[in-house]
Amino acid sequence: MLVSLLAGLATGETIAAVRRMRRAVVAYLVAALFALIGLVFLLIAVTIWASRRFGEIEAAVGIGLVFLVVALIIYAVHRRTARARAGAAARQRNRDLTNAAVAAGVAAAPGLLKKGSGFALLAAPVVAAGAYVVYRLLSRPDPRDDF
Structure with a gap:
């Protein structure tokens, strides 16, 4: 296991994996932000609908x-x-x-x-x-x- 880790460090594979992980984290955070905004608008729509129907x-x-x-x-x-x-x-x-x-x-x-x-x-x-x-x-x- 240690040899595999050292080989990964020597070949630059570990750095590439960290970069891929960083890009994935940024993409997931942006997607989560847009999903949160969408949920807020859906909640606003439900509130408007319920207020018209029930007060x-x-x-x-x-x-x-x-x-x-x-x-x-x-x-x-x-x-x-x-x-x-x-x-x-x-x-x-x-x-x-x-x-x-x-x-x-x-x-x-x-x-x-x-x-x-x-x-x-x-x-x-x-x-x-x-x-x-x-x-x-x-x-x-x-x-x-x-x-």
């Missing part, structure tokens, strides 16, 4: 309530998905740390076994990991305690 105050209150309801729905959905993402990130972090610890242990095992007291040094983390697993299992709350 000025009623139209303004109704449109304001619609926007508040949409904002509350967006907020509720965001809160729910943020919690789910945070839980998934924590689980992934735990898996990554476990994998890194196992890889480090496997990589260090030959060097530790060559030394005189290597087995004791190798057994200590295994015993500690086992004790931690037992602790985690025993510290979980019992779901039957809720009744």
Whole structure:
């Protein structure tokens, strides 16, 4: 991966990619600006139509309530998905740390076994990991305690 990055830097491919990305960002921002202006004009048209049909105050209150309801729905959905993402990130972090610890242990095992007291040094983390697993299992709350 590092070789690929260095090769990209050496050939100028990275600079070209950054320029393409910059052009894309500018194009998307201009498109978003025009879309926002279009939405404002559509909102003005809906306000005029609703004010002719229902009255000025009623139209303004109704449109304001619609926007508040949409904002509350967006907020509720965001809160729910943020919690789910945070839980998934924590689980992934735990898996990554476990994998890194196992890889480090496997990589260090030959060097530790060559030394005189290597087995004791190798057994200590295994015993500690086992004790931690037992602790985690025993510290979980019992779901039957809720009744």
